[in-house]
Amino acid sequence: MTFWRKVFTITWKDALSEMRTREIIFTVLVFTLLIFVLFSFAFGSNPETMSLVAPGLLWVTFAFSGVLSLNRAFIPEKEQGCLEGLMVCPVSREVIYAGKMLSSLLFMLIIEAIALPTFAFLFNLPVLSLQLIVITILTTIGFVAVGTLFSALAVNTKAREMVLPILFFPIIAPIIIGAVNASGSALAGEPWQNMLSWLQIIAAFDVIFLVVPFLIFAFVIEE
Amino acid sequence: MKSKILLWVSLLLMVFNFYMIFIYAPIEREMGIVQKIFYLMVPAGWLALLSFVIVLIGSILYLVKRESRWDALAFSAAETGIVFTTMTLIVGSTWARPVWGVWWVWEPRLTATLVLWLIYLAYFLVRSFTAEESRAARFSAIVGIVGAIDVPIVILAIVVWRTQHPPALIFQGGLAPEMLQALMVSIAAFTVLYVLILIQRVSLKNDATEIARLKGLLRED
Numbered sequence: 001m002t003f004w005r006k007v008f009t010i011t012w013k014d015a016l017s018e019m020r021t022r023e024i025i026f027t028v029l030v031f032t033l034l035i036f037v038l039f040s041f042a043f044g045s046n047p048e049t050m051s052l053v054a055p056g057l058l059w060v061t062f063a064f065s066g067v068l069s070l071n072r073a074f075i076p077e078k079e080q081g082c083l084e085g086l087m088v089c090p091v092s093r094e095v096i097y098a099g100k101m102l103s104s105l106l107f108m109l110i111i112e113a114i115a116l117p118t119f120a121f122l123f124n125l126p127v128l129s130l131q132l133i134v135i136t137i138l139t140t141i142g143f144v145a146v147g148t149l150f151s152a153l154a155v156n157t158k159a160r161e162m163v164l165p166i167l168f169f170p171i172i173a174p175i176i177i178g179a180v181n182a183s184g185s186a187l188a189g190e191p192w193q194n195m196l197s198w199l200q201i202i203a204a205f206d207v208i209f210l211v212v213p214f215l216i217f218a219f220v221i222e223e
Numbered sequence: 224m225k226s227k228i229l230l231w232v233s234l235l236l237m238v239f240n241f242y243m244i245f246i247y248a249p250i251e252r253e254m255g256i257v258q259k260i261f262y263l264m265v266p267a268g269w270l271a272l273l274s275f276v277i278v279l280i281g282s283i284l285y286l287v288k289r290e291s292r293w294d295a296l297a298f299s300a301a302e303t304g305i306v307f308t309t310m311t312l313i314v315g316s317t318w319a320r321p322v323w324g325v326w327w328v329w330e331p332r333l334t335a336t337l338v339l340w341l342i343y344l345a346y347f348l349v350r351s352f353t354a355e356e357s358r359a360a361r362f363s364a365i366v367g368i369v370g371a372i373d374v375p376i377v378i379l380a381i382v383v384w385r386t387q388h389p390p391a392l393i394f395q396g397g398l399a400p401e402m403l404q405a406l407m408v409s410i411a412a413f414t415v416l417y418v419l420i421l422i423q424r425v426s427l428k429n430d431a432t433e434i435a436r437l438k439g440l441l442r443e444d
Contacts, residue, residue: 149369153362157352166348167366170341171373173334212372216365219286 003098006091010099014073015106023076024107028069032115035061036122050123055183058119058127059139059176065111066140067165070147073104074155083155083221093218101148108140131186131195138202139179142209146171149213152220178202226422233415240405240412248405260318262406266413267311271339272374273417274304278346279371282364291432292425294360297367298350299424303417305343311336342370356435 018024039057043049077083086096116136120127147168154163182198244262251258281297284290315333316326327333346366353359398406 146369149365153349153365156358157349157362158354159348159352163349163352167345170338170345171369173338174373208372209369212369216286216368219361219365222361 003095006095007098007102010086010091010096011102011106014100014103017076018103018107024069024072025110028065028107028111029114031068032061032065032111033118035064036119040122047124051125051187054123054125054127055180055187058183059179061115062108062112062136062139063143063169063172063176065115066108066143066147067168069107069111070104070144070151070168071154071161071164073100073148073151075161078155087221093221094214096221097148097152097214097217100152101144104144104148104151105140108144109137112136112140125187126189127187129186131192132183135179135182135186135195135199135202138199138206139175142175142202142206143172145206145209145213149217149220152217156220175202175205178205226419229415229419229422233412233419236408236412236415240409243405243408248401249399251402254322257318257321260314262409264311264314264318265406266410267307267314268336269410270413270417271304271308271311271336273414274300274307275339275371275374277421278304278367282367282371285360285364286368291360292429294364295425295428295432297364298360299421299428301343301346301363301367303421303424305340305347307417308336308340308343312340339370339374342366342373346370356432 039053039061043053043057074083077086087093089096116127116132119125147164150164150167150171154160154167157163178198178201182195182202185195185198240262244259248259248262250256277300278297281293281295281300285293285297312333315336319328319333320326346363349366350359350363353362
C-alpha cells in the first residue's frame with residue numbers, strides 16, 4: 001500500500017468509530033453551543049459590543065473545542081490498548097501521525113461547519129463569507145497539526161487531559177493572533193489584501209507545524 | 224578550577240558593570256534614573272532567548288543521540304532560562320510603570336515574552352507529570368523543539384503588529400555612545416554569569432542522574 005492509502009485507512013478507522021460512538025463531534029458541538037451561550041451572558045445582547053468581540057469570541061471558542069476534541073484523539077486508543085495495536089501495525093509512525101491528524105481535522109471541520117452558521121444565526125453576524133471559511137480552514141489545520149502531536153504526548157503522562165491545554169494554548173498563540181485579526185477584517189467587510197499579512201502568518205505556522213511534528217512524532221510514541 | 228576562574232571573571236565583570244551603569248553612563252534626559260533599568264532588562268531578555276536556543280540544541284541532540292548529558296543541558300538551560308524570562312518580565316514592568324504609567328500593557332513584545340514564559344512552564348509541567356526519567360526527557364525535548372520553533376513566529380507576529388515597545392534603537396545609532404558601551408559591558412557580564420550558572424546546573428543535574436542510577440543498581444541487588 002502506498003503512504004496515503006495507509007494514512008486514509010487510519011483516518012477511515014477513526015471516522016467509522018466516530019460514526020458508531022458519536023463521541024467527539026456531538027459532544028463538542030454541545031460544548032461549543034454552551035460556550036456561545038456563556039459569552040452572550042458575558043457580553044450582553046448589545047449588537048455593537050457583539051460585533052467588536054465576535055472575532056475573539058469565535059477563536060476562543062474554537063480553541064476550547066479544539067482541545068476538547070483533540071484530547072479524545074488518543075485517550076480512547078490508550079484506554080482500549082489500541083495504541084499498541086496501531087504501533088505494531090507495519091506502518092511508519094509518520095503514517096499514524098498523518099492518519100490521526102486527518103481524522104481530527106475532519107472532525108474539527110465538521111464541528112466548525114455546524115458551529116459557524118449557528119454563530120451567525122445567534123449573533124446576527126456575516127460569518128458565512130469565503131474569507132472567513134478560508135481563515136477557518138487554515139487555522140484549523142494549524143490547530144490539529146500541533147494538537148495531534150501534543151495529544152499523543154499528553155495521553156502518556158500522568159495528568160493526561162490536563163497537559164494538552166497547557167501545551168497547546170501557548171504554542172498556538174501566534175495562530176490565534178492571526179485568526180482573530182484576520183476574522184476581524186473579514187467581519188468588517190474589508191477586502192482580501194487587508195488580511196493578507198495575517199493569512200501569511202497563519203500559513204507559515206501551518207507549514208512549520210505540519211513539518212516539525214511529522215518529523216518528531218516517532219519520538220512521542222516510542223515504547 | 225575552570226569554574227573558579229569563571230566565578231572570578233564574572234564577579235569582576237559585574238563590579239565593572241555596576242561602575243559603567245551607575246557612574247560612567249549618563250542619566251537619560253527624559254526618563255531620568257529609571258532608564259538604568261534598561262541595562263538589566265536587555266541582557267535578561269537576550270539570555271531568555273539564548274536559553275531557548277540552547278534548549279532547542281540540547282533537545283535535538285538528546286533525541287538523536289539519547290545521551291542523558293544532552294537532556295541535562297536542555298533541562299538546565301530551560302531552568303536558567305525561566306529565571307531570566309521571569310526577570311525580564313518583572314524588570315520590564317518596573318520600567319513600564321514610571322514610563323508608560325502602567326505595569327503591563329498587552330503589547331506584542333510583552334505578550335511574546337509572556338508566551339515564552341508559559342512555554343517554559345509547560346516544559347517543566349510535562350516533565351513533572353511524566354514518571355520515568357527517560358520518557359520525561361524525551362517528552363520535554365519535544366516541547367523544547369516545538370517551543371523554540373514557535374519563538375520566531377511569535378516575533379514575526381510582533382513585527383506585523385504595531386508596537387508601543389521602544390524600537391531597536393541600539394542598532395540605529397540612537398543611543399549615546401557611553402550608554403551603548405555600558406549596555407555592551409552589561410550584556411557581557413550577564414552572559415558570563417549565565418554560562419557560570421548553566422555549567423553549575425548541568426553538573427548538578429548530571430550528578431543527580433548518576434546518583435539515581437546508582438540507587439537503581441543498589442535496589443536491584
